[in-house]
Amino acid sequence: MTRVGNSRWRDSAPSRCATPQVDHRLRWRAAVRRFRGRRLRCRQTPPARVGYPREVTNETVAELIARRMTTTPDFPKPGILFRDLTALMADGEGLRRVTDALTSAMPADVDAVVGVEARGFLFAAAAAVSRAIGVYPIRKQGKLPGPLLSETYDLEYGSATIELQPDSLAPGSRVYVLDDLLATGGTLVAAVRLLERAGYVVVGVGVAIELAELGGRTALGAHPVNALLTIS
Numbered sequence: 001m002t003r004v005g006n007s008r009w010r011d012s013a014p015s016r017c018a019t020p021q022v023d024h025r026l027r028w029r030a031a032v033r034r035f036r037g038r039r040l041r042c043r044q045t046p047p048a049r050v051g052y053p054r055e056v057t058n059e060t061v062a063e064l065i066a067r068r069m070t071t072t073p074d075f076p077k078p079g080i081l082f083r084d085l086t087a088l089m090a091d092g093e094g095l096r097r098v099t100d101a102l103t104s105a106m107p108a109d110v111d112a113v114v115g116v117e118a119r120g121f122l123f124a125a126a127a128a129v130s131r132a133i134g135v136y137p138i139r140k141q142g143k144l145p146g147p148l149l150s151e152t153y154d155l156e157y158g159s160a161t162i163e164l165q166p167d168s169l170a171p172g173s174r175v176y177v178l179d180d181l182l183a184t185g186g187t188l189v190a191a192v193r194l195l196e197r198a199g200y201v202v203v204g205v206g207v208a209i210e211l212a213e214l215g216g217r218t219a220l221g222a223h224p225v226n227a228l229l230t231i232s
């Protein structure tokens, strides 16, 4: 080491200037910049952690979903108890645990994960990235250019039409469908029908929440359903 004033510099650092004074000033300014950078980084508020206490170590994913799920009466219509996972998914740890649980139940030989607009996209995209495979979206009517296949169905609080661009994935591909919630099964039955009409093999369906009383599992027939939390 060489001493320059009160500072210590490594001998190996090449001098960028002709005179030692200028060299010292440049190095001093660089050190001040580094110090300020560190101070700024320390002052930054850590990213919001939305209530997933570190001490809850042995909580199952079903318990985690039940704890973080919100339940809103009379939304979007009177008489509907609306279950929502927005807060859980906004928490990195929650997103990771739900994604891991959904992904680990998927068979090994899946070519793409299908997500149904809109909440299904979150789960499907996260699982597809985790498996390093593609994500294949089924969209609500009017969002995709043709040629398209479409299915109209009823769900707990209305009816809807979903559409699929059949040429975006090779025929015969093995697909796994993910959504946030299974209620009457209207949405997922329509999704499976679209996929089968397009020539794909649906190897299973996964959801974070199943509202068992609404009969979605029965509506899906022989298609295997993995639900992380079943509410009866």
Ligand SMILES: O=P(O)(O)OC[C@H]1O[C@H](OP(=O)(O)OP(=O)(O)O)[C@H](O)[C@@H]1O
Pocket (backbone or CB within 6 Å): 116, 117, 118, 119, 120, 154, 155, 156, 157, 160, 179, 180, 181, 182, 183, 184, 185, 186, 187, 188, 216
């Ligand atoms: O089993 P079902 O009775 O069909 O109900 C389940 C569907 O309902 C919700 O979607 P919604 O149509 O409200 O769309 P969103 O994801 O855009 O909120 C949910 O995300 C499921 O896709």
Ligand SMILES: Nc1ncnc2[nH]cnc12
Pocket (backbone or CB within 6 Å): 080, 081, 082, 083, 084, 155, 156, 157, 181, 183, 184, 211
């Ligand atoms: N009760 C419910 N909560 C949230 N999403 C739903 N989709 C259908 N029924 C639902």
